[in-house]
Amino acid sequence: MLEVSSAVYSKRIVINKSWCKSCGICASLCPKVLVMSAGGKAVAANPSLCTGCRLCESHCPDFAISIKVV
Ligand code: SF4
Numbered sequence: 001m002l003e004v005s006s007a008v009y010s011k012r013i014v015i016n017k018s019w020c021k022s023c024g025i026c027a028s029l030c031p032k033v034l035v036m037s038a039g040g041k042a043v044a045a046n047p048s049l050c051t052g053c054r055l056c057e058s059h060c061p062d063f064a065i066s067i068k069v070v
């Protein structure tokens with residue numbers, strides 16, 4: 001018998017603003033969660049909507065955004 005289980009975990013979006021080069025890739029990929037601030041840096045505007053898919057993390061060319069399991 002195949003048994004499938006899933007783990008529920010909390011996650012935190014960590015953005016290193018000094019590494020962010022304001023390319024906007026992450027906000028384009030995930031506009032419901034990530035936006036660009038007036039200063040041009042990525043900001044997690046709606047972190048509660050984050051699914052933890054890590055698309056932003058894997059596509060940031062500057063390694064400025066990461067998803068931490070807490
Ligand atoms: S993809 Fe990375 S460098 Fe580009 S805006 Fe997002 S956090 Fe900044």
Ligand code: SF4
Binds near residue numbers: 029034
């Ligand atoms: S992990 Fe996925 S859902 Fe969460 S901010 Fe990144 S792209 Fe959006």
